Amino acid sequence: MTSPAIHPDAITDALPDLDAEVACEYALCDHPQCQCEAPAVWRVTTHCARNIDELRAGRCSTFSRPICESHLEDLRDIIADGLRCGPGTCMCGRRIAQMSDVLLEVSAL
Numbered sequence: 001m002t003s004p005a006i007h008p009d010a011i012t013d014a015l016p017d018l019d020a021e022v023a024c025e026y027a028l029c030d031h032p033q034c035q036c037e038a039p040a041v042w043r044v045t046t047h048c049a050r051n052i053d054e055l056r057a058g059r060c061s062t063f064s065r066p067i068c069e070s071h072l073e074d075l076r077d078i079i080a081d082g083l084r085c086g087p088g089t090c091m092c093g094r095r096i097a098q099m100s101d102v103l104l105e106v107s108a109l
């Protein structure tokens with residue numbers, strides 16, 4: 001009995017490609033036209049709806065996702081806009097008093 005040969009390509013395919021560009025996952029929906037084409041440069045942890053179903057249900061999660069440079073700026077603008085009139089309450093009931101209550105962590109990819 002010989003053990004089945006493992007093709008070297010199969011091993012290479014199973015490993016993550018560290019040089020591969022990571023797509024920006026700013027869009028909450030799956031519509032092809034809504035997806036961002038820019039490569040992500042930040043790993044951003046936010047408190048918000050993770051997808052359209054959560055958004056509709058008024059639920060939130062704290063999760064991280066890869067995001068491109070311009071969408072990180074968008075995200076900051078949206079949060080800053082929301083805080084302009086003072087502290088608010090998230091749709092889940094969580095109090096939002098400052099940027100870091102929504103944008104919890106930003107690290108370079």
Ligand SMILES: [Zn+2]
Pocket residue numbers: 029030031034
């Ligand atoms: Zn969409």
Ligand SMILES: [Zn+2]
Pocket residue numbers: 024025026036037038067068069070071
């Ligand atoms: Zn983007």
Ligand SMILES: [Zn+2]
Pocket residue numbers: 047048059060061090091092093094
């Ligand atoms: Zn929330």
